[in-house]
Amino acid sequence: MIINHPLLGPRDAAEFVYKGDASLINRPNWQADDAAELFHEYLYLRDNPAGQHRELWYHEQGDRSWLIVTRNTLTHEISNVEFARDVALAERPKK
Amino acid sequence: MSQINRIEGGLINRSKKLSFTFNGQSLEGYEGDTLASALLANGHRMVGRSFKYHRPRGIFSAGSEEPNALVQLRTGAYQEPNTRATVTELFHGLEATSQNHRGSLKYDFMAVNDLFSSFLSAGFYYKTFMWPKAFWEKFYEPVIRAAAGLGRLSGQDDPDIYDKGFLHCDVLVVGAGAAGLSAALSAGRAGARVILMDEDFCMGGRLNVETLSVNDQSGSEWATQALAELSAMDNVRLMTRTTAYGAYDHGIVGALERVTDHLISSENKPRQILWRVYTKRTILCAGATERPIAFGNNDRPGVMLAGAVRAYVNRWGALPGKRVAVFTNNDDGWRTATDLAAKGVEITAVIDSRDGQPPVDVPKGAAIVMGGRIVDTKGRHGIRSITLSNGQQIPVDCLAVSGGWSPNVQLTCHQRGRPTWRDDIAAFVPGGELPQGMSVAGAASGNLSLSSVLLNGHDIGNSVVSDLGFTPSKVKASSSEEETTGISAFWHVRESKARAWLDLQNDVTVKDVKLSHQEGFRSVEHLKRYTTLGMATDQGKTANIPALAVMAECTGKSLPETGTTIFRPPYTPVAIGALAGRARGKDFRPSRLSPSHSWAKEQGAIFVEAGMWYRAQWFPRSGETHWRQSVDREVTQTRASVGVCDVTTLGKIDVQGRDAAQFLNKVYANAFAKLPVGKVRYGIMLREDGIMMDDGTSARFAENHFVMTTTTANAVSVFRHMEFCRQCLWPEMDVHLISSTEQYAQFAVAGPNARKLLQKVVDSDHDISNEAFPFMGCGEITVCGGVPTRLFRISFSGELAYEIAVPTRYGDSLVRTLIAAGEEFDVTPYGTEALGVMRIEKGHAAGNELNGQTTARDLGMGRMVSKKKDSIGNTLSEREGLNLENGLSLVGFRPVNRSEELKAGFHFISKGNTANMANDEGWMSSVAFSPNLGHSIGLGFIKRGSERLGEIVIATDPLRGGEMDVEIVSAHFIDPEGERLRA
Known part of the structure; x- marks a missing residue:
């Protein structure tokens, strides 16, 4: 597979390390009343879709950026690649 | 007789003769030959024996689809089995041998299998060797294994790159x-x-x-x-x-x-x-790829694909036979007849399964049989005649068959x-x-x-x-004369009574496919696995479609309804050696060498692999014949005076930024935000699920600058995790990480004389006295006249100890300087074994204890997990299951009979209980012989361990055997008050 890195262009998937569902960037609030329940869901309950999947890849043999890759799990077609940091910042609740 | 079947023409270089051997016989061919074309030119029709029935087999095709002509090339370690003669380029000195026979190729003892063919039909193994069950391992399997396979491996390492x-x-x-x-x-x-x-x-x-x-x-x-x-x-x-x-x-x-x-x-x-x-x-x-038509005894040497026959004649000037007949269901098959006739080869007959008129001009002298069928062939070691459905026999020494092209x-x-x-x-x-x-x-x-x-x-x-955005050139396509390509599907001759082969490589016949259908294996994937059709080196390139057609006939479905099996890579065989590339043996992965490696090698150190690193395990001195002697001495000398150990391999992460302290406060479970500049703190990292991930130290060199160490094993994964935290969880933080593991050489200097030794190398303007540089202090100093150095007063051994880090290029020089300076203190280098002994004596956890199943609480560090802040793993570490009253805790163990030796992997059982899973209370994680105590000591996890000090339990090893009484003791075997550290 080839991952189209936002800065470095097309790179072989062998340069990356896979982590999993991109929802892992949405870490729950530790002070919530139901924090234990939220963390349990965050860590253990994930979707395993046959089709579009947003997932985390780490460019370990490259610039060490964490990427969110949108991949079709049926065809491996990659339709979008973003910096996880950008996504995380954009999804932050506005202060 | 040399090259008796060589004729004029072809793309071979007749000015360059090449000598080769086949089954020891010296033969000649030309540059441009394949092994197959050279064998044919030399009149060799029979080149091997079939897989199951050991039937004589010849060259069938002229390309990579070859099912039959599998030979062994070269000798010794270079020996390579199951290569296709049809794609083996001939070279001078090539040595080839035929395969799959005992005795000579011509008189194979295993040919007896052919007589028992009616017992060896599809599914034979599945049906026959099921009982008695005990016979499988002792009898059936060894016999089958001895008889199976085609070529033989050399049994030696592949010497090629x-x-x-x-x-x-x-x-x-x-x-x-x-x-x-x-x-x-x-x-x-x-x-x-x-x-x-x-x-x-x-x-x-x-x-x-x-x-x-x-x-x-x-x-x-x-x-x-x-x-x-x-x-x-x-x-x-x-x-x-x-x-x-x-x-x-x-x-x-x-x-x-x-x-x-x-x-x-x-x-x-x-x-x-x-x-x-x-x-x-x-x-x-x-x-x-051309495919054959199945008819009785269609596997004899000399029966070949029609396109291959004319390929040998046209490209290689090699004649597969002198009296050739053609059996075809399409116009292209006729081309073989006309091409060969043009070269003066006798065409005895053209049999076309189609009715009607011949599609091309009839070669002179050939019998033309439209709507014809071949039902059988004769010839023990090669085809001698064909028998048509009307009983007519025609003598031939080569039969060119075409069932059309796939x-x-x-x-x-x-x-x-x-x-x-x-x-x-x-x-x-x-x-x-x-x-x-x-x-x-x-x-x-x-x-x-x-x-x-x-x-x-x-x-x-x-x-x-x-x-792709290029402008195509205006050049027109090349053109060729028109030709006829008519075909009428025809797969096998029903009138044939004799066995008709579909898959030559796996000896699968029309009957086998019918049997498979009869026994319920009707899907193509089942058919393949039941009969082994289409398996092995040729992957059924010539066999699959005719076999599917026979199955379609049995099921009454059409061929497209029947479908094909799934094609998977590789198209043709790829050697495992090629897939491995250079990554084999020692080069399977890189070797990481610490900066003191060559020095340690000079000292005769014994090395151990730690991940990719090579670390000195111990340093034998002359007269020491057992590793324990060396390790005991290294421990004793260090505790008595001073020792030096390379700890470069521990992961080092440089953490900088305005939020560096806040960041560490979140990745460590214990508090870090208020660590003063110039101080080091021990920290524990949890996984988000509350289990221990790693431990190490972080030193604060400036308000916004920390240097973290991780364990050797987790250096990569901790860095990855921290980058995840930084980029994905807390992207608004101003913090940056750099791995500096390879940028610094780091040595532990431990023992009561550690300070005295260091004072000899530290430049005089830096005060490292106990007052100026107390336990858990850190600072940037210089040594040896200006070499920039980081000094940490931390101790894994439990002694007065420092870790000293210099840029990697000074590492070799520093260790030599330290050892030379330490001569007056009888300094010793020590390796990972002594390091391990000393940490067990101190009760420090390491990889054996941080095994991915244990929590901070299990390790006796539960109270370090701060509840006042958010940190990774904090919330889930409070889960009920991780905080059970009778949970595990890390304690020390010693044998009641001090002369007994503890073993890691022991399981603990309360006295009076039987040793079984239900009564299992924990396990021994690390053991060592303590030269200071003079007996074996261990660390381990046992339920409610910290409340049970002094209790005697049974330590048992049901796997390797052995059982003994052990006493639960404090994990701090040496200097429990930590006075030495602060000396």
């Missing part, structure tokens, strides 16, 4: 026949970066073996000219002897180049290269595409979804006449490059 490489291009053209050359010309002329690869050593494909002309030249002349034009283009790379074996995700194609297989010696060059080709577009021009769709199916059926050519063609970026041209797409192939290749080449 294999490489891997990456290629990039705009257009990859797979196959350099008429279509591939046309497509490559179109793409190359437009200026695209093109790679053209072909499995043959001579590009041109069927142009080299047919007598059809292109642009009024012979096919091979046109190919030569096209290749000359292509090789003159800077943007085109030609790769012969290279097979595209698989189409992978995102349009990547795998290819195997056989670099030195055609040479007598590799001469230290890589023998084969496995290429990973990144291409924007692929044009598959893989051609088509496009080579394999690569189009590697991403689960399924081929579609075309009735007009009676074949599957590429259909549905092709792998990304792939187009198909020529015979591979179902264009079976040369003129259509040339045009199709040209057009597809042009359309692919225009898609």
